[in-house]
Amino acid sequence: MKSFEYLIPSSMAEALNAVREDGTVAKAAGVDLLDLMKEGLLTPSKMVHLRSLKELDGLTKSGGLRLGPNVTLAELAAHEYLTGSYRALRLAADAAATPQIRNMATLGGNLCQRPRCWYFRSADFPCTRKGGSECFAYNGENQYHAIFGNQDGCAIVHPSATAVALSALDATLKIRSVEKERELGVMNFFVAPAEDVRRENVLANGELITEVHLPILAEQRVSYYYKQKEKQSFDWPIAEAAVAFNFEGGVCSDSRIILGAAAPIPWRTKAAEDFLNGKTLSPAVAREAAEKAMLDATPLSENSYKVTVFKAVISRALLLAAGLDPINQK
Ligand SMILES: Cc1cc2nc3c(=O)[nH]c(=O)nc-3n(C[C@H](O)[C@H](O)[C@H](O)COP(=O)(O)OP(=O)(O)OC[C@H]3O[C@@H](n4cnc5c(N)ncnc54)[C@H](O)[C@@H]3O)c2cc1C
Numbered sequence: 001m002k003s004f005e006y007l008i009p010s011s012m013a014e015a016l017n018a019v020r021e022d023g024t025v026a027k028a029a030g031v032d033l034l035d036l037m038k039e040g041l042l043t044p045s046k047m048v049h050l051r052s053l054k055e056l057d058g059l060t061k062s063g064g065l066r067l068g069p070n071v072t073l074a075e076l077a078a079h080e081y082l083t084g085s086y087r088a089l090r091l092a093a094d095a096a097a098t099p100q101i102r103n104m105a106t107l108g109g110n111l112c113q114r115p116r117c118w119y120f121r122s123a124d125f126p127c128t129r130k131g132g133s134e135c136f137a138y139n140g141e142n143q144y145h146a147i148f149g150n151q152d153g154c155a156i157v158h159p160s161a162t163a164v165a166l167s168a169l170d171a172t173l174k175i176r177s178v179e180k181e182r183e184l185g186v187m188n189f190f191v192a193p194a195e196d197v198r199r200e201n202v203l204a205n206g207e208l209i210t211e212v213h214l215p216i217l218a219e220q221r222v223s224y225y226y227k228q229k230e231k232q233s234f235d236w237p238i239a240e241a242a243v244a245f246n247f248e249g250g251v252c253s254d255s256r257i258i259l260g261a262a263a264p265i266p267w268r269t270k271a272a273e274d275f276l277n278g279k280t281l282s283p284a285v286a287r288e289a290a291e292k293a294m295l296d297a298t299p300l301s302e303n304s305y306k307v308t309v310f311k312a313v314i315s316r317a318l319l320l321a322a323g324l325d326p327i328n329q330k
Contacts, residue, residue: 001037002045003047013056016178020206026050028070028109031101036114040123041130050108056210066278067212069108076162077102080228084249086167087213088223088242088321092165095227098234107210111163111173111189112201115156116236117145128153128197142300144238147307149263150298157261158200163190164224164260166212167268168242174211181210192267200264221254222247226323228313231283237261239309241317250280252322257293257314262306269293273313281322283315290314317322 009015013201021047027033045164050056056070059079065086067076076082076093077306085092096102096110119136137145137155142233145155163186174204188200203209211214223244229235245255255276259267273291279285290311298308314328 002043004044005047007046008052009167009250010052012176013054013178015048015050015053016176016206016208018046019208020178023045023063024048026208029072029098029104030109031105032109032113033188039121041114041121041192044224051106051209056108056156062213064216065214066215067107069106069111069212070277071109073105073162073187073247074099074104076107080187084222085219085223085244088165088168088225088244089162089214092161092227092242093226095225095240096161107162107212109242110160111209111212112203112258113159114125114139115200116159116221117156120156128193129146129156131198132245137300139301141302143302143305144236145300145303147163147297147299147303147310148259148261149194149265150265150300152193152197154264155300156193156264158263158265159236160266161225161237161260163266164240164258165223165230165242166214167258167266168223168244168256170215170223170244170256172213172215173209174213175207175211177206179202179206186212187266187268192263192265207245217244220246220248222321222323224317226313226317228309228318239306239313241310241314243317243321245276245321247281247322250322252276252279252281257289257318258311259293259314261267262310271295276318281318281324283319283324283326286315286318286326287311289318 025044058066073093150199166186225242227237229238240260245252255268255273272289275292276289
């Protein structure tokens with residue numbers, strides 16, 4: 001590994017000044033960053049340790065909830081505020097990785113981690129995301145790759161579980177640089193390959209996420225996150241979904257159905273949401289919503305099984321959000 005300078009900033013201003021410099025990277029817990037360095041995909045000249053900045057910590061009530069990007073997945077998974085309508089985020093954080101990783105990994109790092117595609121992660125494959133001319137998943141081993149949004153030169157799936165939950169919960173992000181602060185809806189944070197195949201988010205050089213905000217949600221709003229893995233112990237998802245909707249008298253409205261491990265960005269399924277709005281939720285309605293969600297899927301040679309898995313995942317997430325048993329009902 002090439003040697004690099006390590007900066008422990010004592011203020012936000014010092015960190016923001018440092019991350020403007022070429023070759024400098026921000027590090028939260030380093031779970032993904034150090035993997036990328038060991039894989040030879042990243043060779044920074046300077047690393048800025050964000051976890052020394054207290055203003056990036058914490059989870060507080062503030063016109064909804066204010067989450068510092070340094071909050072860990074373990075903290076999210078256990079937090080008393082992430083119940084009721086915010087439950088999807090707690091479940092997503094709790095389902096990611098392993099207890100040891102969740103104790104270190106941060107929310108900011110989880111949102112900005114790079115894809116886990118084995119062709120992207122291997123220095124032997126000069127894929128489009130690394131500036132090459134080919135997506136090796138198209139004619140290669142693509143069983144874990146995207147089934148939506150996969151036609152634009154790259155078939156990664158976005159790796160972040162919290163991104164899926166935050167998208168269902170209409171979160172916004174505060175982003176700061178030395179020059180300015182901006183705010184954007186979390187779904188506008190992610191970049192699809194058609195827009196730019198080399199990046200997963202809109203962060204410009206010198207910008208940091210300084211806050212994640214969850215709006216006040218209606219009391220009758222429910223949410224859930226459901227993840228299907230290949231093995232029982234820790235694993236990445238083969239399919240995950242976060243759902244949120246108002247639920248009054250058994251009827252759903254203003255629904256969000258967001259899929260993860262499905263596309264290069266968290267994937268919103270408008271057709272399923274539109275179908276669900278105004279319906280009385282039942283196992284049959286949940287199944288039909290899940291069918292609608294899969295209508296436009298474009299699976300690759302080895303991953304059409306994901307369509308079937310997603311149907312079960314979506315329908316279970318909807319029923320569990322409403323407190324219905326997804327298994328023992330007709
Ligand atoms: C075995 C294993 C299994 C895993 N399973 C899952 C899973 O099932 N689901 C899932 O979602 N994840 C999973 N992960 C990924 C893991 O959750 C992430 O790697 C971790 O959350 C990254 O957080 P970090 O704090 O270590 O980020 P770092 O590695 O420190 O940083 C990652 C990226 O985020 C950027 N960054 C960090 N904070 C900020 C900020 N405030 N502003 C701007 N940029 C920032 C860094 O610059 C870097 O580019 C798994 C990881 C492993 C190793």
